[in-house]
Every structure is written in C-alpha cells, then in structure tokens.
Amino acid sequence: MGGMPMIAQTEPLVPSIGWSVLHLFVKARGAVDCDIVHDAKDVLEKAGGQVVTAAILGHKADACVMALSEDLWDLRRLQTEIERSGLEVTESYVSLTELSEYSQGVPEQMREARLHPKLPPEGLRAFCFYPMSKRRGEIHNWFSLPYDARKELMMAHGKSGRAFAGRILQVITGSTGLDDFEWGVTLFGGTPDDIKECVYTMRFDEASALYAEFGPFYTGIVGTVDEVLGTLSR
Amino acid sequence: MGGMPMIAQTEPLVPSIGWSVLHLFVKARGAVDCDIVHDAKDVLEKAGGQVVTAAILGHKADACVMALSEDLWDLRRLQTEIERSGLEVTESYVSLTELSEYSQGVPEQMREARLHPKLPPEGLRAFCFYPMSKRRGEIHNWFSLPYDARKELMMAHGKSGRAFAGRILQVITGSTGLDDFEWGVTLFGGTPDDIKECVYTMRFDEASALYAEFGPFYTGIVGTVDEVLGTLSR
Amino acid sequence: MGGMPMIAQTEPLVPSIGWSVLHLFVKARGAVDCDIVHDAKDVLEKAGGQVVTAAILGHKADACVMALSEDLWDLRRLQTEIERSGLEVTESYVSLTELSEYSQGVPEQMREARLHPKLPPEGLRAFCFYPMSKRRGEIHNWFSLPYDARKELMMAHGKSGRAFAGRILQVITGSTGLDDFEWGVTLFGGTPDDIKECVYTMRFDEASALYAEFGPFYTGIVGTVDEVLGTLSR
Amino acid sequence: MGGMPMIAQTEPLVPSIGWSVLHLFVKARGAVDCDIVHDAKDVLEKAGGQVVTAAILGHKADACVMALSEDLWDLRRLQTEIERSGLEVTESYVSLTELSEYSQGVPEQMREARLHPKLPPEGLRAFCFYPMSKRRGEIHNWFSLPYDARKELMMAHGKSGRAFAGRILQVITGSTGLDDFEWGVTLFGGTPDDIKECVYTMRFDEASALYAEFGPFYTGIVGTVDEVLGTLSR
Amino acid sequence: MGGMPMIAQTEPLVPSIGWSVLHLFVKARGAVDCDIVHDAKDVLEKAGGQVVTAAILGHKADACVMALSEDLWDLRRLQTEIERSGLEVTESYVSLTELSEYSQGVPEQMREARLHPKLPPEGLRAFCFYPMSKRRGEIHNWFSLPYDARKELMMAHGKSGRAFAGRILQVITGSTGLDDFEWGVTLFGGTPDDIKECVYTMRFDEASALYAEFGPFYTGIVGTVDEVLGTLSR
Secondary structure (H helix, E strand, C coil), rough: CCCCCCCCCCCEEEECCCCEEEEEEECCCCCEEEEEEEEEEEEHCCCEEEEEEEECCCCCCEEEEEEEEECHHHHHHHHHHHHHHCCEEEEEEEECCCCCCCCHHHHHHHHHHHHHCCCCCCCCCCCEEEEEHHHHHHHEEEECCCCHHHHHHHHHHHHHHHCCCCCCCEEEEEECCCCHHEEEEEEEECCHHHHHHHHHHHCCHHHCCCCCCCCEEEEHHHHHHHHHCCCCCC | CCCCCCCCCCCCCCCCCCCEEEEEEEEECEEEEEEEHHHHHHHHHCCCEEEEEEECCCCCCCCEEEEECCHHHHHHHHHHCCCCCCEEEEEEEEEEEECCCCCCCCHHHHHHHHCCCCCCCCCEEEEEEEEEEEEECCEHHHCCCCCHHHHHHHHHHHHHHCCCCCEEEEEEECCCCCCCCCCEEEEECCCCHHHHHHHHHHHHCHHCCCCCEEEEEEEECCCHHHHHHHHHCC | CCCCCCCCCCCCCCCCCCCCCEEEEEEEEECCCCCHHHHHHHHHHHCCCEEEECCCCCCCCCEEEEEECCCCCHHHHHHHHHHHHHHEEEEEEEECCCCCCCCCCCHHHHHHHHHCCCCCCCCEEEEEEEEEEEECCCCEEEHCEEEEEEHHHHHHHHHHCCCCCCEEEEEEEEEECCCCCCCEEEEEECCHHHHHHHHHHHCCHHHHHHEEEECCCEEEEEHHHHHHHHHCCC | CCCCCCCCCCCCCCCHHHHHHEEEEEEECCCCCHHHHHHHHHHHHHHCCCEEEEEECCCCCCEEEEEECCCHHHHHHHHHHHHHHCCCEEEEEEEECCCCCCCCCHHHHHHHHHHHHCCCCCCCCEEEEEEEEEEECCCCCCHHHHHHHHHHHHHHHHHHHHCCCCCCEEEEEEEECCCCCCEECCCCCCHHHHHHHHHHHCCCCHHCCCCECCCCEEEEEECCCCHHHHCCCC | CCCCCEEEEEECCCCCCEEEEEEEEEEEEECCHHHHHHHHHHHHCCCCEEEEEEECCHHHHHHHEEECCCCHHHHHHHHHHHHHHEEEEEEEEEEEECCCCCCCCCCCHHHHHHHHHCCCHHHHHHHHEEEEEEECCCCHHHHHHHHHHHHHHCCCCCCCHHHEEEEEEEEEEECCCCCCCCCCEEECCHHHHHHHHHHHCCCHHHHHHCCEEECEEEEEEECCCHHHHHHHCC
C-alpha cells in the first residue's frame, strides 16, 4: 500500500461476557497459500481463540472458517490473513456467544459450554450453519408475546432438541444488532442425516413453526486445514 | 498452492440411510477440459456413485451435473474437479435421498427406488430441477397441521402425480437443514410439455396450492458428457 | 476445449404439441461478431424455427433474441452460438407455446396462431417481455378457485385485451415447471404507449388485480439483426 | 465488430403522445471520455430531446443521465454512446411522460408541462429518483378500488404535494408494462431536506400510506456534464 | 479522462438545517494508497466536516467511512477520492442529520447534538450501522397511525433507549426520499455486547416490535485511518 503504516498496535475490543465469533465462508478462486492459513490459525489460538475449518459443498462457498476470540481486532486480522492467502470471503456471519434470557439460571457447566464452547466437538464431523430470526409478522409476532409465553415455547423447543444429544451439538450465538439475523446456528452432527432429522423435527415445534425465519444454509464436513484446503486443490 | 499438502486421505462421512446428492449448475466461461469431467465421473462411479449430466437452457446455467454418492467428501472432490475442468459452479443444491415420514411402510422395491435410485431413467430425457419448501404462512402453515392432515394431503398429491407414471420420473430428495429449501425435486420427462403438464396439474392439489413455496426452475436435456459439453463448445 | 469431441449428433427432444421458446437477453460487453449471429439465425430458420431480435433499453440488456423451435437442442445450440459471437446472456426465459386449459375449443386458426405463431408481426415494432404467475396468496389464491370461476375471470381478461386488437399482439407461452414464473408474455405494439396503455388497462381486470404477480419487464424495439447490433456498435 | 455493418438508418419509433424517457445510472470504472458524453448530449438535443446530468452519491451510481426524446432508437443510441465513453450503466429506468387518467381535463399549460417538461428546472439542484407502484396487497389493493375512490385519493395526494410548489418540481413518468414499477418519480429540489420533507410528508397521505410500494432511491446534485464528470475524475 | 476538464468549481448544495451524511462501506481489493484517504479526510475536516473510520468484520465490507458535511458536493468528492485510493465502495447510505417531528421542542443542547453531532464519541469504539423503515403492513401501518399515537410510541422507545446512556451513543439520520430506508442508525458502544443488548432490548418496544423493518447490519470497530487500513494490509 502507498504510504501504508506498519500495522498499528490496537487496543483490544472485547465483549463484557463471552466471545466474539466470526464465520467466514470462502472460495478458492485461484492459488491458495496454505501456510498463511495455518499461521493465522496459530496466531489466534495462541491468543486464546479457536478456529474450526470445514469443507462446504455447492456454489455458496468452498470452505468455512469459524473463528472465536475475545478481541474483535483479532478476528478482523484473521479475516485479512485469510484473504491474503488467496481465499475470497463470499459470505460471513458476525455474532457473540451468549446465555439467552431464558437460560440465565443454568448450571455453571452449561453456562460455560455456551459462553466458552470447545470446538469442534469430537466425532461430530457433519457441519451446518444457518442464521435465523424470530418472526415479526402481522399476526404472529414473537416480540409481542409476553416473556412467560416465549420462555415456555423455548423450553419445549429445547426439550425437542435434547432428544438429539450425542448426535448433534448445537452452538447458538447471538447477533441482534450485529448481523442481518438475530442468531447464528452452527450444528455439528454425526452424519448428514442427523442434521436433517434434527432440523426437520424441530421445525414442527411451535417456537419454530409459527415464529422462526431462516436464512441460507451452508453444509459441509469438519476437517483439518490440510484436509479442507487439500480437497480444493486444483 | 503455496505449501499445499497432498490431498489428505479423508475418513468417509456417509449418511446412515440413503445417499448424499449434489446438483451442480455450471457455466462454461472459457475453455473446458472434457477429460477432467470424464475422469471425475469415472472416479465417482467406481466408488459406487452416479453422475447425471444435462444441458441447461438460459442464463442460469449451461449444464447440470447431478451426483449421488455415499461419501460427502467424494461429492466435494467431484465439485473441485468440475471446477478444475474450467466449468464455473453458479448454482447448486445439497440434499439426501430419503423415505418421507409419510412413506415409511412402502414396499421394499419402492423404498429402494427412493433411497438408491438408478439415474438417469431410460427414455426420459427432458430434465427439470427445482427446490421447494412447505409454506409457513401466517394463515396457512404446513408445520402447524396435525400429522394425519398432512399425510392425507400428501397421499392425494402423490395420487395426482402417479397419473404421470411412465411419462415422468420424480426424484425427491430432502434438504431441511442442508440447503435453503426443504426438498429438491428432479424431474425426468418424455417431453418438455410432459414436465409442464405434470407440474401445472399438481399445482392445483391442495398440498401444493395452499402449502408449497417454489425456488428457481432449471430446464434442460439429459445427455452424455460429450453431448452436453459438445453443445457448449465455442 | 481439451479433449473436446466434435459436437455430437443429438436426438431431437421436441414437445408433443407446440414449440419450444427461448428468450435470451444479452449484453455486448466487447466486440460482437455479427456473422455468427446471422448464421445462428439462419441455421434455426432452416430447421423450421424462428428468431426475433429486438434492441432493449436500460441496464438489464442491450438486446433480446427470442427463438422458437421444435427441438430443445436447437435452442441450446443457438444460445451457445450467440455467446460465441461475444454477446453475454444476462437474463433469459424458457417456455413452450400452448393452448391454455380455457381455450381448448377455439377455432383452428386461433389454435394455430397460439401454437405456431408467425413472428414478428408486421408493423408492431414496440417490444415488451415479462414473466408472470398467478397469485397463491394466503387470502387470494388462484389455484384454490374452481375451474369455472377461473375460466370466467380469464374470459373477461381476454375480452379486455381484445380491445387492443391491431395495436397489440400478445404471445403468451407456458412455463410452469420450466422457468421461475408460470407464463411468459411477449407483447408487440404499434407504439410504446400502446403497450403501456394495454398493460395498465388490463391490470384493473380482476384476474390481474387480485391474482397476478409480475416479474421484471424488458422494453425495446424490434429490428433486424443489423439494426439491433448496429446500434450497439462501440 | 466482426462483420459489423454501418449503423443502419432506423425508422423512428415514437409514442403517440408525450416523450420517451430513459434514466441511466452509471459508474466510472476507469477512464471516461467526456467528449463522447458531450457529443451524445448534443446529438439528442439537436433531435429535439433533452439530457439532464446529476452527480449521485453512494454505491449505486456515480451519476445519472436522464434523457427525454421522441424516438426510442435515439435513446438506445445515447445509451450505447454513454457506455462507449467508459461509463458503465449499472441501473436504469424506462418510462414515458404521461397525463394520468385523473388529470385528463387539466389546463393546456399543465398538460404541456407533463407531456413535454423543460428540464432541469432553474435553481432546483437537489436531485432524486425512485420508482413506485400502487399496492396490490391481499387487503389493500389499489386496482380493486373504484375510479372515484382512486381519483379522490390522488387529488388529496396532489394537494399535499402542491404545498411544496417552488421548492420541489416533481416529474412523474409512466412505466406500466415498460419497467418493473408502474411509475418513475424524478424530484428536483432547492435543498436535500426539501426532498426529504416532501417525500416524508406525502408518505402519510392515504394514497401513499396504504397503497404505495417504493423501489430504490437515488440521490444527487444536478450539474453540467463537466461538473458531474469532473467530480468523478480519478 | 479524454477531454476531461479541470474539476469545476461547484456551487455548494447544503441542507437548510443540519448536515449531509454519507456512509461508505468499502473493500480493499488490491493496494490502497493511505495518503489519499488521509488527505481526503483532512480536506473535508478543513471545510468543517467530520470523518469517522471503522474496521468492519465479514464479507459486506472491510471498512466504513462515515462522513458528515454541509455541502453534498464535498461528500461526492470525498467518495471519489476514497475510490481513487484503491478502496471499492460496495455499499453506502445517504442521509441528513435531523430533529424528528417528535423532538421539535427539545433543549438547545440536545437539538445541537442531533443536528451537529461530534463524532466519534470518546471511549465508545464498538461500531454498528443499519438502516430501518417504519412498517407499512396491511394490518400494522405506522403511516396510518395518528400523530399522538406515534409520538407516544416513540417516547416509550426513546425511554427504553436512554437506559443505555453512557454505554451506547445512537445517531439517527433521516433518509426518506434520499435512500432505500427511512432512517440510518449509527451506534457507538463500549463493547460489542452493549450494542447487542441495546438493539435486542429495544426490539420488544411496541414501536419496534410492530412497526420496524430493518435493513442489513454492519459491525466493526472505530479506529484511526491508520488502525483501520493497517489491519487490512495484505
């Protein structure tokens, strides 16, 4: 860059609770420098963050790089490095780990699992991401329901999801005010049909049937950086 | 790729039932290396998969490569090879063959035809693909209907479709949680107007009239790799 | 193309009634080889097809190439040739000429005019294309109306359109199951305001006011290949 | 162009009443040849047409070229010249000047101002364009209202607009059947907040509150060709 | 540019009250000349304007340049300079600072803070921008509500927002008639979760639950030009 200064030391910007999360969906248009991707992952992990990589099927993306970190600047620098490696960021999602308003009193272990998840989970290699919002329709409007009604619907929805414990790990991160939908949902499953069955089953829950709006779905396979980039090698 | 490792041996990721399906819609922007396409098809078929190719009309795509396989990694590698041949993937669909919740008790032969279809069908060369979801409207909401009502609507819809037996083969694959719509519909017809008449007729079924939402439609002609790529030759 | 075979002789794929129709909307990004366009038109016409060319105004396209043919392969080959000439296909529409379910008993001459129109009509040089579907709203749903109600609405709509006889030729082709809307409407008018007045007037018909959904509109001028490409010459 | 004929002499295609109007929204991707733009403007003006140029703010466009002419071919040729100058047409609108069905009996001077406006107006340099349609909702449907109800609503809406006389000149051109919306609205204002206040105030009129659907808004500053292109000079 | 004149001296076009505001969302596709960005900022500030820069996360943009100025021409020239530096403007928003119709009688200091804000605020480095409109639904229509009902809803909404005083600075600029939504909302927060909590909480206010429609959300970090561009350096 003309007149480009050294990368300034930036003062960290961290959430007061939980972690910042950045899903990057990338395409390999030309040559990719895998070393840069490895290095960017190492840098974030040394700073206490985590990076999950997954191969993605179809035209939306070739791969997903899901990064968790305290400092937003660290995520922004990771994105710059990913792009510098030759991967183009075609879609993305910005969110924060959170404890929902309905889960404030959960046990410490569950609280920790939501605010500081350890990813990816062992043995659940089928990967899925989609964003969602609660409907604000002219008849069915989630935001006009009283808290107790919302809590009851969410408890029933949660129970429906727990039937898939062990087969599906669900990571829900909050994005109201941060990205176009209100939540990002990252699913890790044992098989692709575990993910399909889980989402299909839960779609009949009233919380979802009447009140959920879904964004695009991204499907793939969790793998190491070498596995994921290796299958893109042209 | 800089520092690109050899393509790692990946552990297969297969559905517990049925096959993984990937529809790739591609454009020939420049020169296309047909040998790479032939090789990719051979590799998948040797691994037990299937590949259907169709020429597509209009701006959305020049061709469709529909691939069925057990292992998601095999489909991802096929996609990489297709792109390496010079074809650009402009649209796609990710789904799984399935036995719907309304068809659990069908005879073994029908069950097998849905989970492990043999494609393309003989003599049905008119090709059509579109994705669809069931409506979750504020008044008409499929996911709020009881199971029996849904089953009755689907039985009537199925009967309406069976009037086209022999003229149309319908392959419905499930994609809830995997792609943007809930099902992918691939039609093989004797003539283009068989497809039009079938879809038009079924649109008046209550299951479709009140409860279906359709995505984009892709129309073309099933052909060999040489026929399909040959007509794109510039 | 690497390993590209000669263009294979393909077995024709023709509708059992009427013609296949392909509207190509194209942009001239760089140099255009007019001879290729002339040749492609000649080839299709010798095979019994027709090609109408129109200059289009605005950013959506520089020109429209509307082709009618029995064989879908012929239309696909025409598209390849158009692209080979240097024109980029940016939008398109795939449909079939048809006799609607409400017009099955029309006189032979009218039947023939709909299934095998002779285009472009003499003296009607203002050109317009748009796709449309019948509404499947939660309150107003065309596909839930009984046949007699639909027929009555269509008869009134047709009468409204016949007031423009001589000033407007309307070519309606069916695309349910073939493209994103259910019909393509191609209008040929004496003047641009004939088209505006006709569409505006018919929009108040109940069949249209309550039950029509419109796609994008393309406006232009019918001309010879030389006139149309000549005005794009840079 | 290979085999490119001289630009054919084309037979004019003119509306039977009023003028043809083309709004071109353009971006300067690289070098722009201003002489070509000047020449294209001169050619159209010598043929009796008008050209208004405005700098546009934001990503949608760098400038607007609004051209009025009798002959559609003249507008198409202007578009080709604008593109030949190095400006890319990224958005556009096609319409006709008109006397609405509610204004058939207006005085000759007002009739003339609508069919043959003199643009740009003196001293009103704030520029705005947006397209709009009347709503065809399931409950509120403009096209199901009787003529008298529509006329009354439009009269009240017009009165509301006339409060801005002198501060805003509103040019409404009809595009039903010609472009994606039913009307194009071009506003010329004394200041940017005149435009904001006018549109905001009129949005509460019942004709607009219940029955208007708006497309994208383009905002800028009327200037000479040199002023507009000069501020884009890189 | 061929035949490019010197940049003409332009007559300022300023709002009669408040400032013009331009949000530019930019991507660094290749090399960026930081000196040009510094100079453009200096020029605007010397003319009495302000420029806020923020790094943005995700695919929508790499950075935001938010500029406030009296003269629209100054903002347009800033945009040209930003693009000349090598940054591509991929999204944007055009608006004006304003005193809403519900706040006409506020104290002078608050009035001044809205019409002539001093940005960025000290210590609030989490950045968010989104545009919004009031709903014009078929059942819930903001523009059909009487003034008093609207004012009451806005007062309650404002009170809800004031609970975040000190943690969030909210800058609301008006864009009815200027850009696609009716308001632009720029939030400056102490932490990313302050922004999330504020927007989430206010979404349950009736003014928002029943009557707000939101556009895309952009999230980032306020920084100096060197900090922001430095983290994009490839």
